[in-house]
Amino acid sequence: MINTLVRGTFTAREKSFRQVTDDIARPTYSNAAKWWYVAMGIATLMLLFGLWAIYTSIAVGLGTWGLNNSVAWGWDIINFVWWIGIGHAGTAFTIFLIVFRAKWAAIFNRTAEAMTVLAVACAGLFPALHLGRIWLIFFILPYPNTRGPLWVNFNSPLFWDVLAITTYLTLSLTLWYFGMLPDLATLRDRSKSKIAKAVYGFFSMGWVGSVKNWIRYEAMIKVLGGLAAPLVISVHSIVALDFAISVIPGWHTTILPPYFFVGAIFSGFAMVMTLTIFIRKLYNLQDYITIPHLESIARVLIFGSLVIGLAYLTEMFVAWYSGWEFEMFTFLKNRATGEYRTAFWIMVFCNALVPQLFWFRKIRTSIAWMLIISIIINIGMWYERFIIVVSSLSHTFLPATWTSYSPTIVDIGIYVGTFGIFFTGILLFLKYIPSIAINETKAFSKKSSH
Amino acid sequence: MDQKYTFSSKVKYRLAGLIVLGLLATIYGFISNPDKTWANLLLNNFYFLSLALGAMFFIAVQYVTESGWSAMFKRIPEAMAFYVLVAGAIAILLFFGMQSLYEWAEPGITETDKLIAHKSPYLNVPFFMVRLVVVFAVWLILLVIMRRNSLKEDLAGSLALFNKNKRLSMAFIFLFVISFSVATIDWIMTIDSHWYSTIFGLRAIISSIYYAVAVMILLSFFLKGKGLFKEMNISHRHEFSRYIFRLSIVWGYLWFVQYIIIWYANIPEATTYYVPRVSEPWSPLFYAELLINWTIPFVVMMSDDFARKKIVMISISIMLLIGFYIMLYLQIMPGSIGIKSFGLVDIGMFAGFAGVFLFIFFTFFAKAPAMPVNHPYLKESLSREL
Amino acid sequence: MQHIIGIFDNDDKVVDAIHLLKKQNIAIADVHAPFGSHHILRDLGKESRIPYGSVLSGAFAIIATFSFIYWTSVINYPLLIGGKPTFAFPSWVVTIYLMTILLTFVGTVIIFQMRTKMMFGNKAPIVHDESTDDKFIMIIEQTKDMTDQQVDKIKKLLVDQGALEVKMQDLQIA
Incomplete structure (x- = not known):
């Protein structure tokens, strides 16, 4: 196949297969660096803070949260949506790789999928805790019971949510695991220590890379990738349906599902950018995760930013166009000029305006700028969820119920705690699993005459 | 490689015959039922305008995503896009039919209808025409520049022109998404002047590229039969069929999202749109729309091997073109004339528009080499294997 | 069962060797590769169902x-x-x-x-422990009707095609 050079090259210099294995797998068989222990310590502290907050929410009750009668969904749902959004990146990269065969996505795939698994797990924690009585969570399963038998409400978006998250977690975990099967076999054959050999051997399922191995494996991965593509669109759309099918002004709008989906890809890619910038530096992977790779993410971010900006505009315009006074109040008064104007304009600034800087090549290729902008995007996306959830709930149809909302230390604690889960997970992943798919890097980096 | 298509006089006469047929049908229509004919003009014009813009959108997407496979077919969407010229003229002509199409354009309606009075800063005839002229100007300017660069590239073959077009493609996608949203909201959504849906523009954007790809498939097979595009092989068929498959999923998704949000929330302001459409006499069309545009392409194209058979691709593409007509018919007719009728006049007018579209296509296609000879991706596209 | 093992470090060479062996109607039992090379898979495998x-x-x-x-x-x-x-x-x-x-x-x-039949904890039938790193292992079964001359011919062919090492090994593979 001819590769046109106009696209720019993605590998800095040619590597032998042996070098590829060595460079990528090195962290798994050398001792962890000092920074790793420091980072792990901080992450553990965050995790402990989170555990305390979770303990308080269960032992004392949800009264410790900042929720009130009007704003019955607060930080929990904001953070839930935010984490789910971040979780979309991994599967999105898989789609780019398997469905669109975009080679640049291969390099990010593994890390992004690890992120997905962790982020979705973090997200799932919030609605579970929001139940209050978390030990009754099995009520959501449709099983023959003594309450009627009263089946679950299949028409409820909250049920869809549970199903969507479970499916998504199962799928992303399995896809991630099978994606690294060949690499686990590589580690099994490469590692010197007996324990490592046994553990990697256990998980590599007897992989040797025979023809049958590869053919069936690739057929399966293709099917799984094909399934992941519609799923990833639907998961965040279903989260959006939680809002959109209600009659609350600011929520009931038909563009919400696609707009949520693009927002999810947007925040997820930004998070991948932030993480890989650190990973490439800390593990000396600059030859693999190159500037052109990061540039490709930056391009996707521009696109996402444009779509999101367009969605903001459309929503504002249609709010006025609808002529419905509640809708007009929510968008034009409450959000843009009212109590939530600061958060609203932060959101617009971070999501719709700042990423436009990526149009400039200089900024698109500068690591510092990319790091700053990707963090700004994630802050902006958090504010977007804040605006959607809180501004609509706190000022609904009945002015007598209007309230303000502010989080408590327990709310903050759970959020910080999810960061703890996320970062400990990522650090463990970086220590024990190659952060780039070794076999795919070999397949793509090779300059073949065929 | 730099073969040109010759637009033979035989084909010209046939297409001219179609156009004359269309003209006769239009004239007869204006005599017998002017309201219906205005609606038909809007429908057919929008139908082919969507195909033209969808084709342009396709080119822009290829540039932006750096896709190499489609380079050899680039001249097909390029020539399709020139229908914008005619569409602009007919759209301006619609000015005379506005009162029979749009409730809000009737004089004095703002005094009796409070909601339309609220919307009147946006929904008024002068502003409507200004927007119409602006969006067409944007499309035409970008089309002409991009085409000129593309033709220049044939002679010079410099990477500078390619990069220029790439940047223009980004600009086009940006402007197209806004302008086409505005255009569909203006021309189609305001027919039901009380109703609104934020996803409406997005659906039209996705539809435009969806059906444009279907037309591209038909045209490329036709031209292959004429001895061009000899290099077209299974890998190109594969990519084309994947486009249809993926876009069918997106189409179905957007259809469902709009429907379920309105169905579930059950707010009278929103459901007024769907109530007539799911009841007699429109309901068969309502289900047919979903079946033809989503279910059948999705199920049939699921298997890679089956989807890239020539006969499958051609029949699905033809079916989709019918599906697109049904989609627009359902969007326009219930609101504007409220009576379900379909007869020889409608077929005649559609044939006439199709004649114009194809005439323009072949004229512009014959003007340039059938393949962009100096396109940097052309080699990759020609020697592509599965 | 005795098998002829050819060890390569480049998949292009493997593909060429496969073509040559196929021309001489010699069945290739398996190839172990560190990544899914589509050319090898296309030449050797059936499509998965x-x-x-x-x-x-x-x-x-x-x-x-x-x-x-x-x-x-x-x-x-x-x-x-x-x-x-x-x-x-x-x-x-x-x-x-x-x-x-x-x-x-x-x-x-x-x-x-x-x-x-993959399951956690399966023992891998490793032929060469670098086949998951950077070596391509070609395995050809020595059938009963194969004479020594034929075996030598295959070995020579593999060496000519750039195999780093060619050896005989007793393997129990299906």
Whole structure:
């Protein structure tokens, strides 16, 4: 196949297969660096803070949260949506790789999928805790019971949510695991220590890379990738349906599902950018995760930013166009000029305006700028969820119920705690699993005459 | 490689015959039922305008995503896009039919209808025409520049022109998404002047590229039969069929999202749109729309091997073109004339528009080499294997 | 069973060797490769039938989920919720859709596990421990009617094609 050079090259210099294995797998068989222990310590502290907050929410009750009668969904749902959004990146990269065969996505795939698994797990924690009585969570399963038998409400978006998250977690975990099967076999054959050999051997399922191995494996991965593509669109759309099918002004709008989906890809890619910038530096992977790779993410971010900006505009315009006074109040008064104007304009600034800087090549290729902008995007996306959830709930149809909302230390604690889960997970992943798919890097980096 | 298509006089006469047929049908229509004919003009014009813009959108997407496979077919969407010229003229002509199409354009309606009075800063005839002229100007300017660069590239073959077009493609996608949203909201959504849906523009954007790809498939097979595009092989068929498959999923998704949000929330302001459409006499069309545009392409194209058979691709593409007509018919007719009728006049007018579209296509296609000879991706596209 | 093992460090050479061996009607038992090289796979393998299994699981999922929701919400305990009809198909679509993806997914993985007989803790039939790193291992079975001259010819062919090492090994592989 001819590769046109106009696209720019993605590998800095040619590597032998042996070098590829060595460079990528090195962290798994050398001792962890000092920074790793420091980072792990901080992450553990965050995790402990989170555990305390979770303990308080269960032992004392949800009264410790900042929720009130009007704003019955607060930080929990904001953070839930935010984490789910971040979780979309991994599967999105898989789609780019398997469905669109975009080679640049291969390099990010593994890390992004690890992120997905962790982020979705973090997200799932919030609605579970929001139940209050978390030990009754099995009520959501449709099983023959003594309450009627009263089946679950299949028409409820909250049920869809549970199903969507479970499916998504199962799928992303399995896809991630099978994606690294060949690499686990590589580690099994490469590692010197007996324990490592046994553990990697256990998980590599007897992989040797025979023809049958590869053919069936690739057929399966293709099917799984094909399934992941519609799923990833639907998961965040279903989260959006939680809002959109209600009659609350600011929520009931038909563009919400696609707009949520693009927002999810947007925040997820930004998070991948932030993480890989650190990973490439800390593990000396600059030859693999190159500037052109990061540039490709930056391009996707521009696109996402444009779509999101367009969605903001459309929503504002249609709010006025609808002529419905509640809708007009929510968008034009409450959000843009009212109590939530600061958060609203932060959101617009971070999501719709700042990423436009990526149009400039200089900024698109500068690591510092990319790091700053990707963090700004994630802050902006958090504010977007804040605006959607809180501004609509706190000022609904009945002015007598209007309230303000502010989080408590327990709310903050759970959020910080999810960061703890996320970062400990990522650090463990970086220590024990190659952060780039070794076999795919070999397949793509090779300059073949065929 | 730099073969040109010759637009033979035989084909010209046939297409001219179609156009004359269309003209006769239009004239007869204006005599017998002017309201219906205005609606038909809007429908057919929008139908082919969507195909033209969808084709342009396709080119822009290829540039932006750096896709190499489609380079050899680039001249097909390029020539399709020139229908914008005619569409602009007919759209301006619609000015005379506005009162029979749009409730809000009737004089004095703002005094009796409070909601339309609220919307009147946006929904008024002068502003409507200004927007119409602006969006067409944007499309035409970008089309002409991009085409000129593309033709220049044939002679010079410099990477500078390619990069220029790439940047223009980004600009086009940006402007197209806004302008086409505005255009569909203006021309189609305001027919039901009380109703609104934020996803409406997005659906039209996705539809435009969806059906444009279907037309591209038909045209490329036709031209292959004429001895061009000899290099077209299974890998190109594969990519084309994947486009249809993926876009069918997106189409179905957007259809469902709009429907379920309105169905579930059950707010009278929103459901007024769907109530007539799911009841007699429109309901068969309502289900047919979903079946033809989503279910059948999705199920049939699921298997890679089956989807890239020539006969499958051609029949699905033809079916989709019918599906697109049904989609627009359902969007326009219930609101504007409220009576379900379909007869020889409608077929005649559609044939006439199709004649114009194809005439323009072949004229512009014959003007340039059938393949962009100096396109940097052309080699990759020609020697592509599965 | 005795096998001829050829060790290569470049998949292009492997592909060329496969073509030559095929021309001489010599069956190749297997190739172990560190990554899925499409040229090797195309020359040696049959297409996998796993996707057919996926389609079947998908069809099963659609029917099963629909029947279950229909039975619970319409027949077993028809409960009016939010003024919607008990047969509220549009909102079932989401559940059916998700269950289809979930069950197709699970089905595909199970079929894969059954076909490949891969399970946690399986012992890998390693022929050469660098086949997951940077070596391509070609395995040719020495059939009973193969004379020593033929074996030598194959060995020579492999060496000519750039094999780093050619050896005989006793392997128990299916």
